[in-house]
Amino acid sequence: MSEEKISLRINDSVYECDAGMTILEACAKAAIDIPTLCYLKDINQEAACSICLVEVKGAKALVRSCVTPVRKDMEIFTNTPRVRKARRMNLELLLAGHPKDCLVCDRNQSCELRKLAFDMGVRDVRFPKTTKTELPLDTTSVSLTRDPNKCILCGRCVSVCSAIQSVKAIDFSGRGKSSKITTFFDSGLANSVCVNCGQCLLVCPTGAITEKNATGGVWAALSDPKKFVIVEVAPAVRAAIGEEFGLPAGSLVTAKLAQSLRKLGFDKVFDTQFSADLTIMEEGYELIDRIKNKGSLPLITSCSPGWIKFAEHFYSGILEHISSCKSPQQMFGAIAKTYYARKFNLDPRNMVVVSIMPCTAKKFEALRPEMKSAFDYWKDELNLKESEAFYDVDFVLTTREASRLIKEAGINFINLPGEDFDEPLGISTGAAVIFGATGGVMEAALRTAYEVLCGRQLEKIDFFGLRGLEGIKVAEVDIDGLKLKVAVASSLSKARLLLDEVKEGKSPYAFIEIMTCPGGCLGGAGQPIPTDNEIRLKRMEAIYREDKSKSIRKSHENPAVRELYKEFLGQPLGEKSHHLLHTHYKQKEGEF
Amino acid sequence: MEHAKLNPELVSLVQQWKGKEGNLIMILHEIQNHHGYVPRELSLELSRMLDVPLARIYEVVTFYNFFKLTPPGKHRIALCMGTACYLRGAAVILEEIKNILGIKEGQTTKDGLFYLDVVRCLGCCGLAPVVMIDNKVYGKVKKSEVADILSKYIKEE
Numbered sequence: 001m002s003e004e005k006i007s008l009r010i011n012d013s014v015y016e017c018d019a020g021m022t023i024l025e026a027c028a029k030a031a032i033d034i035p036t037l038c039y040l041k042d043i044n045q046e047a048a049c050s051i052c053l054v055e056v057k058g059a060k061a062l063v064r065s066c067v068t069p070v071r072k073d074m075e076i077f078t079n080t081p082r083v084r085k086a087r088r089m090n091l092e093l094l095l096a097g098h099p100k101d102c103l104v105c106d107r108n109q110s111c112e113l114r115k116l117a118f119d120m121g122v123r124d125v126r127f128p129k130t131t132k133t134e135l136p137l138d139t140t141s142v143s144l145t146r147d148p149n150k151c152i153l154c155g156r157c158v159s160v161c162s163a164i165q166s167v168k169a170i171d172f173s174g175r176g177k178s179s180k181i182t183t184f185f186d187s188g189l190a191n192s193v194c195v196n197c198g199q200c201l202l203v204c205p206t207g208a209i210t211e212k213n214a215t216g217g218v219w220a221a222l223s224d225p226k227k228f229v230i231v232e233v234a235p236a237v238r239a240a241i242g243e244e245f246g247l248p249a250g251s252l253v254t255a256k257l258a259q260s261l262r263k264l265g266f267d268k269v270f271d272t273q274f275s276a277d278l279t280i281m282e283e284g285y286e287l288i289d290r291i292k293n294k295g296s297l298p299l300i301t302s303c304s305p306g307w308i309k310f311a312e313h314f315y316s317g318i319l320e321h322i323s324s325c326k327s328p329q330q331m332f333g334a335i336a337k338t339y340y341a342r343k344f345n346l347d348p349r350n351m352v353v354v355s356i357m358p359c360t361a362k363k364f365e366a367l368r369p370e371m372k373s374a375f376d377y378w379k380d381e382l383n384l385k386e387s388e389a390f391y392d393v394d395f396v397l398t399t400r401e402a403s404r405l406i407k408e409a410g411i412n413f414i415n416l417p418g419e420d421f422d423e424p425l426g427i428s429t430g431a432a433v434i435f436g437a438t439g440g441v442m443e444a445a446l447r448t449a450y451e452v453l454c455g456r457q458l459e460k461i462d463f464f465g466l467r468g469l470e471g472i473k474v475a476e477v478d479i480d481g482l483k484l485k486v487a488v489a490s491s492l493s494k495a496r497l498l499l500d501e502v503k504e505g506k507s508p509y510a511f512i513e514i515m516t517c518p519g520g521c522l523g524g525a526g527q528p529i530p531t532d533n534e535i536r537l538k539r540m541e542a543i544y545r546e547d548k549s550k551s552i553r554k555s556h557e558n559p560a561v562r563e564l565y566k567e568f569l570g571q572p573l574g575e576k577s578h579h580l581l582h583t584h585y586k587q588k589e590g591e592f
Numbered sequence: 593m594e595h596a597k598l599n600p601e602l603v604s605l606v607q608q609w610k611g612k613e614g615n616l617i618m619i620l621h622e623i624q625n626h627h628g629y630v631p632r633e634l635s636l637e638l639s640r641m642l643d644v645p646l647a648r649i650y651e652v653v654t655f656y657n658f659f660k661l662t663p664p665g666k667h668r669i670a671l672c673m674g675t676a677c678y679l680r681g682a683a684v685i686l687e688e689i690k691n692i693l694g695i696k697e698g699q700t701t702k703d704g705l706f707y708l709d710v711v712r713c714l715g716c717c718g719l720a721p722v723v724m725i726d727n728k729v730y731g732k733v734k735k736s737e738v739a740d741i742l743s744k745y746i747k748e749e
Binding site for chain 1: 632635645646647648649650651654655661
């Protein structure tokens with residue numbers, strides 16, 4: 001953007017702005033709100049919705065402020081009868097083609113179209129319904145549902161899928177009134193290269209893209225007296241779920257969350273952070289092993305299931321670089337239904353593991369056919385038939401779904417004093433909290449790898465260079481003379497930059513962390529809506545606050561993890577770990 | 593990268609167009625001209641070879657009327673809906689054809705025998721309403737004649 005400043009008039013007041021700005025940006029800077037339904041800065045500027053119209057002196061027609069650059073001495077009017085009438089007409093035309101089932105819509109509280117209709121005072125729709133036929137829903141994916149009837153064709157999802165994630169699973173099809181957004185041959189997200197990251201859901205202004213609802217199954221399990229129902233909560237959830245209850249972004253509600261889950265009726269309230277610490281043990285030792293024994297380097301993290309499916313589609317040639325560690329969600333399920341079941345004499349068949357995740361891809365991950373390690377573990381001992389096979393994790397709820405359970409149960413979340421997680425699978429360290437932010441897994445792994453490799457305490461355990469919202473961060477760590485170059489990427493388009501180097505054999509790094517979503521899990525598609533960079537930053541600050549407040553901040557010092565190794569697993573990368581905590585990847589074949 | 597079944601015709605096309613702007617649409621054009629439609633398998637192969645997302649290919653193919661997703665029928669029925677034909681009852685004829693063949697405009701019958709197209713003016717308004725099958729023009733068509741006309745082509749089989 002040009003540094004040059006120009007002056008112009010907006011609504012008869014003089015303002016100064018950068019010469020390269022659009023009218024929309026100049027107005028925002030002047031504290032004048034212009035409504036839009038399609039605009040996403042630098043991502044989607046397609047002028048699709050025609051809501052952001054303004055009047056420019058000398059121009060024959062109204063202009064779309066999101067794509068019109070400012071000029072010197074331009075005279076802009078954002079609030080004339082002509083502007084209001086045109087915006088309103090365009091909004092009413094959008095509403096004419098939109099279902100009116102707002103009462104029962106998933107996005108009832110967060111729909112931009114509904115809010116705009118309210119704010120602009122539209123109280124009835126003058127036009128008959130414009131779309132003649134009800135279009136079928138895309139329900140193929142286990143993570144996401146797409147309802148083309150609620151789509152206003154703003155194109156945000158297409159842009160995010162392409163520009164931020166470089167996945168390009170969806171695009172426009174048809175033209176005119178038969179336009180819609182779809183996958184190749186309309187065959188559904190599950191039959192496409194979609195990685196279930198759900199970033200499309202996060203930017204959708206309406207309820208056209210929603211998560212697959214798992215709350216029904218969880219209620220059923222909770223009210224079944226025969227079931228022993230365990231819940232695990234991902235790190236990023238505690239830094240965001242407060243927003244669902246009206247708290248400002250960045251509110252840490254760990255203790256309130258643990259207490260409300262106990263009140264919901266879960267038999268044990270555990271923490272995915274326990275298994276995040278466990279992940280660090282396994283992945284840290286895997287890194288050390290690869291360095292010492294000249295294995296495939298860089299080692300790439302495997303916590304983020306969107307990234308894993310992405311790799312299986314687009315980078316199948318470098319799968320051996322990806323850590324064989326399962327994600328913390330899956331490690332938790334496997335340990336809960338084996339170690340914990342044995343320790344407390346529970347029948348694994350009666351156990352239900354529910355995870356609360358900031359993520360939609362986790363729903364897909366939990367249902368990967370290989371994620372039945374506990375069943376394999378018990379098969380012979382309990383003489384189980386294949387038809388009795390069970391998953392390690394039974395239900396995956398997003399942060400939003402979890403908040404709805406709490407609301408439905410009448411739990412006054414905000415006024416709860418708060419409680420701790422249960423022992424032992426609820427004990428965690430600061431290293432585990434930061435899994436929720438981009439760079440966190442890397443930082444946690446370095447805290448442990450350093451001490452294991454050097455055999456002495458790490459003095460400065462904060463790796464500030466690995467924190468922040470930047471898409472790619474790099475650092476060099478000196479471990480007793482061994483210089484390790486590491487890199488962190490969040491969003492798949494940024495990951496590609498590092499992965500192409502790996503593919504060409506030119507990667508200078510020993511260890512790479514990849515998170516599918518911009519900012520890491522705190523910006524995942526299961527999180528409260530809206531999620532923008534300002535909110536991401538606040539959640540991030542909350543996560544590092546929690547890390548700092550923890551008495552133990554290194555995974556290998558987690559007493560419950562130590563006990564787990566002593567009583568059950570033996571050692572990191574041992575025989576039991578291999579079966580329960582590690583997995584494999586394979587190229588995705590078929591028509592993608 | 594290795595491909596299961598490389599289509600030599602497509603390979604030469606891609607080589608001819610690779611790296612040139614607008615290549616996707618040019619290649620799709622050639623495929624449409626050659627096959628009468630854009631077969632799904634060729635889209636899959638094209639996506640790999642040009643490194644163009646499948647969703648993008650689908651976008652282009654569905655945007656332009658020129659491209660078809662299904663194979664053309666053996667006989668193309670062109671029903672005129674120009675002003676004269678429309679006024680002389682073309683809509684009734686169209687309904688009758690749809691009823692008999694069980695397809696909508698732009699579709700091919702299951703047996704692949706007929707493709708139904710609705711067009712604007714065949715240049716013989718004096719014969720309205722007009723139906724053209726392949727190159728043969730049927731003028732002043734009545735609803736009751738439609739079945740007879742179509743049966744000629746079915747009998748040929």
